Amino acid sequence: MQQAYKLSRLYALLDKNRTPESYFHIRLGSNFPIILDLFERLYSTHPYKKEAFENLIEILINRHLERSEEQKKLDLHRSKNPNWYSSNEIVGMMLYTERFNQNFKGLEEKIPYFKKLGINTLHLMPFLDVPEPENDGGYAVRNYRETNPKLGSMEDFENLAKNLHQNGMNVIMDFVLNHCADTHQWAIKAKNGDEKYKEYFYFFKDRTIPDALEKTMLEIFPDTAPGNFTWLEEQKEWVMTLFHHYQWDLNYKNPRVLVEMIDNMLFLANKGVDIFRLDAVAYMWKDIGRFNQNLPEVHTLLQIFKMCGQVVAPGIAYIAEAIVAPEEIVKYFGEAEAEGNECDIAYNATFMALSWEAIASGNTDLLRKSMYSVPKKPMNTTWINYARCHDDIGLGFEDKLIQELGKNPLMHRLYMLRYYCDEQGTFGRGKRFMQEPNGNARLSGSMASLCGLEKALEEKNDFQIHLAQKRIHLQHAIILSLGGIPMIYSGDEIASTNFYNYLNESDKKHDNRWLHRPMMNWDIAENLEKYPIQKSVFENLKKMISLRKEIPAFADNNDLEFIDSGNSHLLVFKKTDKKGEHVWVICNFSEYETTFPSWFIGLNKNVKNLLTDEQFSLQYQNFIGRYDVLWLTLST
Template identity: 25%
Template sequence: MLTTSKATITLERFTAKIRPLLSRVYTEQQIDDLLPRLYDLTKDQLKAHSQEDLGKWDQDKILLITYGNSICSDDASPLQTLHQFLNTRLEETVTGVHILPFFPYSSDDGFAVIDFLEVNHSLGNWADVEAIGRNFNLMFDLVANHVSSQSEWFQQFKQNELPGCNYFISLPDDTPTADVVRPRSSPLLTPVETSQGVQHVWTTFSADQVDLDYGNPDVFLEFINIMLAYANHGARYIRLDAVGFLWKSLGTCCIHLPETHALIQTFREILQMIDPGIALITETNVPNRENLSYFGERNEAHMIYNFSLPPLLLNALMQGRADHLKTWMMSMPPAPIGCAYFNFTASHDGIGMRPTEGLLEAQEFETLIETMRSFGAKISMRSQADGSESPYEINISLFDAMQGTAQGPDQWQIERFICSQTVMMSLEGIPAFYIHSLLATPNDLENVAATGHNRSINRHCWEKRRLDALLNDPETPQSIVLAELSRLIKIRRQQKAFHPNATQYTLHPDNPAIFAFWRQSIARDQSIFSIHNLSNQPHTLRLSELNLVNTDSWMDLISGDHFEDLHATYKLKPYQSVWLTNCPYYDSSNTPDQVDLEFLYQV
């Protein structure tokens, strides 16, 4: 948490850092008014020495993504129950926790925030959040693009009262908006009864999520205040939700505009001056080239969500081949110095399909959509500029998405699922596991029926006694998956070659079912060949294809197998992964025994 002290950065120095950024967004008069107020807001937390911290992460960093009420019990508040679960089941597994919006809200499971500075009383209080932060690094959501229609600001807007009357965008209902990129099929402009009559307000995501007007510098100042509050409550990561839509300018696509990038740079610069150890992460579910732009020139996001990974990895496992995954991986530049990819395969949202644009052929795209439908998925659509609709995301539990291939269900669900998670945690970047992936949670169709929202399929709330019973039974999918993934994560956390910024190089085995890449530690004292059979058939790997250094001893960190003959062949079971290394950093006393999956072959 931040500590307050007498300001150690003068107004002049503060102005020299911030004015050039704001000049790309606001007029000189607006900046002259904003800068002293911004300085007064932050001055007690500014540090004299705010050089960039390049050691914010290493191979030991593993994050969990969860709602505050993903696990509930009658004995404690949801946040207290989550803390108990983390301490009991994941204390040696994850190091950080992204608690999805835990504020009072009106819809979208927390992303229509009523009050950014309060904890939802149904979940707990700030003391509960801070208690988790004493054991785990916390990530908070800064839902900066919009606010609930039930918020105080929007009620002020409807009554024409300050300050909220100036915080939103109201346009004539016949304003041309066809150029605006839409993530939803709902109307962009929503009619609202106000004291001034009916006004049509900008609503990118839903009628209940009203976009804020960053053309008013006071809105930006409000969110700097909120960001500082989160830092004071223990946030070590701050996630900018839906940040690509922040700035609006009619006649443009209203996404990724230069003003948006300038505002993100200002958020980062201010964070840098108050605590260089806090990381800023942008959430932009868009095609890969657009997503990469949020690194800026090492002056925007410290981390960006690796949105192309979930759909491409899912497709690779459905097709049993690695070609598109390899093509994408070879196109990915190493993250800039001081930056990292945020790797995930599932989250509270669905599996976004826009990042596959230009990567999957139309027929393969349709096959993936139809295969997921057959496994129980819901498909969410978005509006195109021509008025048509296209699939925006697949809504499904990732565990149920792995119940088969494009040919239909089979007996390899658990192995296929564990393979997907092993690939993810092997890649350059910081791994993040959605809690329902660690718990092998199936589709929650009852939740969809109750809420009417597709995303509810993957937002299950476990009753703690029921979950404990499943986790204590060694033959349930929940127990098997959590035990094996915990084992793999603990091994992974010890390997220098899995540093988020360690070298990564795509390999090209002859067999298209095998996905392989090489990681090398920053000090070049460890190599790991990460090898994965993406199919439901056994395949043979020729070790000579890897060009292993024959003066080293090689072993598989996952199975414990040793390799003496570097010209031999190795038979990979369906969905088997291998971490072949010449220098294992491995403490077997700190990892559980490998889970025996043999009995599952007969399911």
């Protein structure tokens, strides 16, 4: 009765604040039956279902009323252009705030730097309140309503977001959905025996159920955090911890957890977030006897998050951080009747890993074969295309596809690891991450070091320095032309090499992923005239970003077409704009000059290389230099 009274008061308040342009009533009315249906699918027999759903509606109304007029205007603008994030004008950079320039105010100072390069979307690595020193790089959240005090206050973050928006820039944040820190208030209450909050997690008196669950669970950090459950000596119970012992998995089988996390997300949306990167979503639902990734209930949960976001903040977009097989990744865009009602964006992780495989092998057969096997994604969805990020490079290629090329999957992965870890006299300076007993591992290292620049600089080998720069240029040219959101990793724009000083940081020295999470070198970035190699990388990237924004075909209109040129050294694809005009991208992954045919464009056609402004007439066979990239369009 009390809840019904509260909702009636909220509806009255809502009517009082109704404006012709808000459309909130329409959004709530049209999405209400969908949200209710999804809620019923998960919680039809749950004792907290009614209470939780009423709380959810109350939250949606309250968060709408709190949303600023500027945000509502932006929501309306984006609603008229629903795939705004697919524009060729969007170019992102991901960074750790404290390693880039200390804090939120430090980031504000560097807005001119971002604009100079052409960056208009910032992905800020986790910045919420976390325990010290163990927090998995910020992915163990202690408080979803407070920022890390080292970076500034929530008010400082809001000011940063407003300043970025005024400069035409967007903010992406990591929203950690699967787990929270064991020092979060929910976990503390659970440790103290509060039954309500124990149900926010997975507690077990003995190993019977954990042992049954382990049979179908992956180990995410087998070296440093083996097993998926942690024994709590004081409580004499086990708790589920898929990632680290201090990250407790949230129990989404309890509808109260879902409602709390939706509220946290909408709270942060109102603080200025434009795009949420939904972290570790593949693991959000667990059942005995079912593999603990990509369960159907995960997709239902994400659809509820998306629908609730659509009601309150329809201008917000959502990224699925699901580093899984391609046929599973596309499901996170939504399938069948849910198509377009799940995540808007996903990581093109398979392409990223395969681009490094192609450089190592000098051969694009596996890359092309893998891309042909990826199911087509829905319209109005897009990829994040990246060459490096904060994480390791997982060699998660399809074994079947490697075998079809006549190769042994394990041997091929071990070849790549040796290639990038400088164990065959090769150019890479990477490190193995989470090595398995059979030698397989993931790979850490900065883009410049993996491309050979670190070694070439040490050896003062001008030719190898030149080749390393071309490999860096190749990787950036591809992600800028594939369509979707190109995401530059902070430091790559000035060819930052491996950051070995992480070994002197006590909380980081046991995790070699910090090798590629450098402190930004502002001496180089602000004095490029003194550093010709870094200046060349920066200026090349800046030029390509500027060009991308002028080429409508580089937007993502679900038009990407891979072409088999008959030359295994080449990756060739075509992008087409809404007027039907084409751009052909030709990439040479070989360290040698090679040729490409003209049949897919046309013999004797006059073309222009947009990257160099060079115009020429196509022959039967045409030369392309080592590690070169061509952006070709028909010249007029």
